Amino acid sequence: MSDHVSLSGSAARRLSVFKTYKLYVGGKFPRSESGRVYEVTDSKGNWLANAPLSSRKDARDAVVAARKAFGGWAGKTAYLRGQILYRVAEMLEGRRDQFVREVAEAEGLSKSKAAAQVDAAIDRWVWYAGWTDKISQVVGGGNPVAGPFFNLSTPEPTGVVAVVAPQESSFLGLVSVIAPVIATGNTAVVIAGEKSPLPALSLGEVLATSDLPGGVVNILSGRTAEIATPLAAHRDVNAIDLTGADEVLAKELEIAAADNLKRVLRPQPVDNVVDWTADPGTHRLTAFLETKTVWHPTGSLGPSGSSY
């Protein structure tokens, strides 16, 4: 009560402003439809914040948002997608300190180690920003065929991709699974790591201010199994990335995903001890691409056997 007095005196103590962590769905920040939350603690068990405990209906709403955003995002030029991904990196750079703190708390890292993780995550956005307009040259191109045709293959995005984000690496791992999915024009419904969802929920705030259209990335927090199961069975989801699912769950999800022939990216044996700082390669980009091949007549061949 004596605080009252001191308030008028020297440096007034401010009431702390607690952040209410919310989901990121369709470009907005809703609470869980169920109204539930769960306690998130740091690595030592100290309470950090309450995170929304998403229900299957939140997952359903996220799929609707992702589907709605898909046409526009896939239709943007690869170059523009690259610019937007680069913009995400720029925005993250500006909020680096916040993410360093959140990653340090979530994973129990020292400040310098957390900073290294955040830097690597920012670089990861830049890496994938560069890939957006190059991947089609790598996996597409002209095919030699025995006939008077041009035969051209181009990669196209698969559609709505459900992503089970890694449980251990709350930020670098998260970015490493989201960025390749959206770089090629897919839209994503992401289930943040169950124990440490806060960096993921904060990432939503960055994405919302990076010219990324609403609905391209949707981030849910909660019990991984509860949200992933309806997503794996959802007939309007085209692919699922099982990186953050344990062996039992991954098997169950794979069975559910077979109903509408989803593309499934299985957790690789190496993923379990994955070093997220290593060169990511292109396999996460190509996992969610479909190949469209066009046959086009060359026109009549002259006597020389060529139309030119």
Add this chain to the structure above:
Amino acid sequence: MGVYSCYARRYAPLVTMPITAPASPADSAGGPPGTTGPAVGPAHALADVTASDSALRRFLHGLPGVDAVGLEARAASLGTRSIKTTAKAYAIDLAISMIDLTTLEGADTPGKVRALGAKAVHPDPTDRTTPQVAAVCVYPDMVATAKEAVAGSGVKVASVATAFPAGRAPLGVKLADVREAVAAGADEIDMVIDRGAFLSGRYLKVYDEIVAVKEACGTDARLKVIFETGELATYDNIRRASWIGMLAGADFIKTSTGKVAVNATPANTLLMLEAVRDFRAATGVQVGVKPAGGIRTSKDAIKFLVLVNETAGEDWLDNHWFRFGASSLLNDLLMQRQKLATGRYSGPDYVTVD
């Protein structure tokens, strides 16, 4: 029972209600608005109120005013009912059976109407237990095509007429429009009222036009009267229009054309449901209600069904007395139905694109 209408009923005897000749013995009965004792035939009890323009105006302006806040609060609170599991399955099937599957575009082709007819008969070809919709709703020149498409199925053909959607045409043209549609085989006619006449206070003109159209419908075609509630400006006007329509012999009163910014809302539908309830109490004649336009999700449709059950009562929970004017609603209902059947969320790839 609506909050405001309890109110209206309590105070009905106090309000000047010049609905009958002064000598009517039922005036002191104190029943719901318009009550004049036991019904003696369709709208007969209220026959006097349409005797002249001034009598009709006195009657309409004597109807209790609508408590807009109470009405919207009531509609919103009924929208929060939780309808789950078996009740939801029942509601979805009922809603499907109440749909007037509608295509009213300048670009309608016979092919599109035939496709719509096929969908009306078998909404979900992968599940033949899905009920049929109530009717297909088309422009008059497509009636014959639609009739052919649903032949032998029990699905009705409704046709908009009377210079839909504006209704700005001479009466002769409107009546010819109706007769053509009926001659082509339409089972139901959806007419629009003359909003210009209504808003300028010429109620009897509106009334006479509905009577003339009803006559042109003959005995076979049921008449739905569209008020275009989005253009009527106030809830009081919607109540007055409802009573004009019912007095003139409408078989259905319908909210809107779907062609303006504000279409069916829970509040204006609730108001119209109260009107048909009160009209039946007064005259013994049951009139149907059709909200149209802007109802796109199963959740919305189920909210409307709750309104019907809680306001008009179970008698209206049948596609003879309640309809949804909609097109995209059907796909959402089908996806929900598939979800209930399989336990998996369905997607737009599993229903037809209209």
